[in-house]
Amino acid sequence: MERVDTAEPSPARRRDMTPVMDESLPVLDPEPLLVLADDAGDTAAQRFFTEYLDLLPTRVSRVIGGLTSSDVEASREAVVSLKVTSAMAGAVRMEHYCRQLEDRLAVRRLPDAAAVLVRMSKTSRLTLHEGGRA
Numbered sequence: 001m002e003r004v005d006t007a008e009p010s011p012a013r014r015r016d017m018t019p020v021m022d023e024s025l026p027v028l029d030p031e032p033l034l035v036l037a038d039d040a041g042d043t044a045a046q047r048f049f050t051e052y053l054d055l056l057p058t059r060v061s062r063v064i065g066g067l068t069s070s071d072v073e074a075s076r077e078a079v080v081s082l083k084v085t086s087a088m089a090g091a092v093r094m095e096h097y098c099r100q101l102e103d104r105l106a107v108r109r110l111p112d113a114a115a116v117l118v119r120m121s122k123t124s125r126l127t128l129h130e131g132g133r134a
Contacts, residue, residue, distance in 0.1 A: 018115040019100030025093045027126045032090040052089040053131045059085070060120045063101070067113035076105045094123050 037045035059082040066075030083098035097119065104111055 018111040018119070019097060019104065021093065021097050021119040021123060023093070025096055027091070027093050027123070028130045029090040029092045032088055036088065049089055049131065052085055052091070053128055053133050055085075056124050056127060060117075060124055063120065064113050064117050067110060067116055070110055072105055072108050072110065075110070076102065079105060091127050094120070094127060097123065 033045050033049055036048060059078065062078035063075060063082060066072075066078050079098050079101045083095055083102060086092075086095035086098060101111065101116065
């Protein structure tokens with residue numbers, strides 16, 4: 001019979017290499033917002049994108065807060081929220097990065113909060129710039 005280890009991994013073991021930001025991906029892709037505009041109207045799509053940009057720093061802060069406190073569930077919740085809204089806003093690079101973080105958190109591996117902050121902050125600045133908020 002194969003032995004299954006059900007013990008919670010140690011904090012050192014749960015720490016994992018931080019995902020790499022894929023800078024070959026576009027920061028923004030207009031297609032998801034065009035689909036939203038077709039479905040809900042131009043005003044709704046513009047309002048959603050404006051709110052996405054307004055809340056981006058707060059959403060990134062929630063991710064970092066969860067990672068800093070080693071709270072896997074809070075981190076996952078924040079990452080999924082940022083991933084989903086990024087996908088809807090066409091923020092391709094941020095969405096892809098969040099997918100990588102989500103995969104690590106699903107197996108209870110916490111990337112380094114400081115490294116994630118650097119990568120997410122850079123991508124947030126680029127997203128805000130390309131979204132007309134610079």
